[in-house]
Amino acid sequence: xxxxxxxxSFPKPDYIKKARGQFARGEISREALKELEKKATEEVIRTQxxxxxxxxVDGEIYRGDMTTYFAELxxxxxxSGLVRSYGxxxxxxxxxxxxxxxxxxxxxxxxxxxxxxxxxxxKGMFTGPYTMTDxxxxxxxxxxxxxxxxxxxxxxxxxxxxEKAGAQYIQIDEPAISTRPDEIDLAIEGLQIVTEGLRAKxxxxxxxxxxxxxxxxxxxxxxxxxxxxxxxxxxxxxxxIEKHPFTKELGLGALDxxxxxxxxxxxxxxxxxxxxxxxxxxxxxxxPDCGLKTRTPEEAIEKLKVMVEAVGEVRAELN
Amino acid sequence: MIxxxxxxxxxxxxxxxxxxxxxxxxxxxxxxxxxxxxxxVEDEVTLEVIEEQIDAGVELITDGMIRWEDGQTYLARGIxxxxxxxxxxxxxxxxxxxxxxxxxxxxxxxxxxxRDYEFAQxxxxxxxxxxxxxxxxxxxxxxxEHYRDRKRLVMALAKSLSKEAKALEERGVPWIQIDEPALLLNKExxxxxxxAIGEITQDLQVKSALFLYYDDIEGLYPQILQLPVDxxxxxFVMGEKNFEILRKAPFTKSLGFGIIxxxxxxxxxxxxxxxxxxxxxxxxxxxxxxxxxxxxxxxLPREVAYEKLVLMVKGVNKAKEVxxx
Numbered sequence: 001x002x003x004x005x006x007x008x009s010f011p012k013p014d015y016i017k018k019a020r021g022q023f024a025r026g027e028i029s030r031e032a033l034k035e036l037e038k039k040a041t042e043e044v045i046r047t048q049x050x051x052x053x054x055x056x057v058d059g060e061i062y063r064g065d066m067t068t069y070f071a072e073l074x075x076x077x078x079x080s081g082l083v084r085s086y087g088x089x090x091x092x093x094x095x096x097x098x099x100x101x102x103x104x105x106x107x108x109x110x111x112x113x114x115x116x117x118x119x120x121x122x123k124g125m126f127t128g129p130y131t132m133t134d135x136x137x138x139x140x141x142x143x144x145x146x147x148x149x150x151x152x153x154x155x156x157x158x159x160x161x162x163e164k165a166g167a168q169y170i171q172i173d174e175p176a177i178s179t180r181p182d183e184i185d186l187a188i189e190g191l192q193i194v195t196e197g198l199r200a201k202x203x204x205x206x207x208x209x210x211x212x213x214x215x216x217x218x219x220x221x222x223x224x225x226x227x228x229x230x231x232x233x234x235x236x237x238x239x240x241i242e243k244h245p246f247t248k249e250l251g252l253g254a255l256d257x258x259x260x261x262x263x264x265x266x267x268x269x270x271x272x273x274x275x276x277x278x279x280x281x282x283x284x285x286x287x288p289d290c291g292l293k294t295r296t297p298e299e300a301i302e303k304l305k306v307m308v309e310a311v312g313e314v315r316a317e318l319n
Numbered sequence: 320m321i322x323x324x325x326x327x328x329x330x331x332x333x334x335x336x337x338x339x340x341x342x343x344x345x346x347x348x349x350x351x352x353x354x355x356x357x358x359x360v361e362d363e364v365t366l367e368v369i370e371e372q373i374d375a376g377v378e379l380i381t382d383g384m385i386r387w388e389d390g391q392t393y394l395a396r397g398i399x400x401x402x403x404x405x406x407x408x409x410x411x412x413x414x415x416x417x418x419x420x421x422x423x424x425x426x427x428x429x430x431x432x433x434r435d436y437e438f439a440q441x442x443x444x445x446x447x448x449x450x451x452x453x454x455x456x457x458x459x460x461x462x463x464e465h466y467r468d469r470k471r472l473v474m475a476l477a478k479s480l481s482k483e484a485k486a487l488e489e490r491g492v493p494w495i496q497i498d499e500p501a502l503l504l505n506k507e508x509x510x511x512x513x514x515a516i517g518e519i520t521q522d523l524q525v526k527s528a529l530f531l532y533y534d535d536i537e538g539l540y541p542q543i544l545q546l547p548v549d550x551x552x553x554x555f556v557m558g559e560k561n562f563e564i565l566r567k568a569p570f571t572k573s574l575g576f577g578i579i580x581x582x583x584x585x586x587x588x589x590x591x592x593x594x595x596x597x598x599x600x601x602x603x604x605x606x607x608x609x610x611x612x613x614x615x616x617x618x619l620p621r622e623v624a625y626e627k628l629v630l631m632v633k634g635v636n637k638a639k640e641v642x643x644x
Binding site: 080081082083084085086087088090093095134135137138139176178179180209210232233256258259 | 348
């Protein structure tokens with residue numbers, strides 16, 4: 001009960017940032033970059049083991065961005081240029097210029113590499129069809145639905161490949177789902193295609209949005225667990241859950257990933273206890289609000305340490 | 320018929336051009352440069368984007384809102400009574416802003432954007448308009464922990480913004496544009512918006528504009544013509560229905576004709592632009608039209624934004640020829 005995990009991304013160490021720059025300027029080869037990414041991925045695995053997290057991630061060190069990475073590997077997509085998402089953060093936003101198609105597995109090698117380094121389970125993960133659509137410019141498909149469904153069929157193949165490679169958990173990130181309440185049906189339709197027939201435990205992660213408008217409808221998302229941002233909004237969402245029971249496993253976001261401030265153990269415990277008032281401990285997994293890539297490596301470790309300790313104490317109290 | 324833009328312009332270009340502002344903010348955050356150095360880069364980039372807009376042929380420009388982290392916090396930081404909270408999504412976009420929190424009585428304590436206007440106008444051969452996020456939109460996108468009453472909050476913001484508008488007018492700004500996209504989320508609040516905009520424009524002599532984007536104005540027409548402004552700007556990309564809606568009653572003001580899609584890279588063609596102008600010409604005389612993108616250009620990569628402005632100007636010039644305007 002109260003297993004601990006993270007959402008996916010870890011901060012890139014300085015040597016990776018430097019190497020990515022060098023690769024972009026043609027100063028080092030793809031192979032050289034990949035060697036460093038492997039080294040950093042191993043460090044991320046060791047960090048998680050040391051912290052005592054229960055379910056691990058590969059850290060997404062090899063991804064520049066959660067849509068761009070897939071856009072660069074798929075047919076029908078190009079990169080338009082840098083677009084700002086907030087503050088001083090930019091991403092290379094993809095453009096859909098033709099039919100989208102997977103050329104081959106996109107995350108399986110990294111999953112196998114990461115899982116080969118540890119006995120703990122590592123989640124297989126990729127960005128979902130709704131978010132891929134919402135975070136790309138669409139110059140090709142007549143409607144958003146056409147594009148979501150095409151992405152969904154391609155990503156279903158990725159899910160099958162991850163399962164074949166041994167992934168016990170498959171996480172499909174859909175942070176964009178809370179953007180347009182009127183498109184929740186489309187998001188559900190897309191995920192239905194992606195998760196069709198999977199035996200692995202399925203998870204989706206959604207962040208930053210107006211949950212009042214999509215709750216409880218998000219409980220119809222065809223996955224076993226939904227990981228949600230909670231601490232950033234003062235656990236407001238729990239009030240909605242009080243009114244309408246959360247019928248799935250909850251990935252409880254208990255660390256604000258956009259703040260430099262390290263949470264206190266008391267604050268994290270308080271959040272978990274609030275959640276326990278409305279959901280039994282067997283159905284709660286504790287994680288940060290979102291990916292940790294925007295924090296420094298030190299901040300990420302400090303925050304996670306607090307989280308793991310807080311969970312340990314709550315578990316002890318429950319026993 | 321003139322060409323204009325709505326507000327923000329992409330802050331950094333793509334390679335090989337350097338991302339000056341992004342680099343400067345990173346260096347400022349890590350303590351390598353001073354606030355004064357950072358302000359210097361903001362000025363430099365502002366002049367660059369002014370140049371780019373003029374070079375594209377846009378007639379009424381903005382300063383690109385390079386200093387604005389987003390549409391809300393830049394104003395909120397300048398008004399007493401606000402604090403700034405965590406990140407939250409901006410409308411239905413993949414961009415985020417830090418949510419302003421109303422913690423006490425709101426009070427305008429001095430010009431927020433007036434110096435920016437003066438700087439931009441000094442550096443521009445073309446007229447520069449000032450853009451303010453409207454009181455209703457600011458209220459809706461903030462968290463109210465003080466007034467706990469939407470009307471009181473909106474009117475308090477309107478009072479502060481009216482002082483800001485006055486400060487801009489004193490410095491000679493030719494146009495003051497107020498953006499109220501949030502009205503389209505809650506159309507039933509139109510009477511409140513009407514009162515709030517009146518509070519801002521009642522003592523102004525300068526030309527004023529109100530922009531409504533990200534949707535059509537179904538249900539608000541012809542009432543919006545009561546708004547005490549000279550120009551009303553509408554979104555004809557996400558609100559294509561506006562063409563039909565405006566046919567219901569004579570449009571008595573100038574029209575901001577937002578037809579260039581600032582949220583998608585797909586380029587408009589000159590023919591499409593000419594055709595749309597032909598369509599609006601049946602409803603509003605062309606000498607009362609400002610052609611523009613449907614919203615700020617910062618959703619696009621810098622080069623695409625520029626290219627779209629060039630196409631817009633070409634389309635408008637062609638339309639002038641075709642329709643002898």
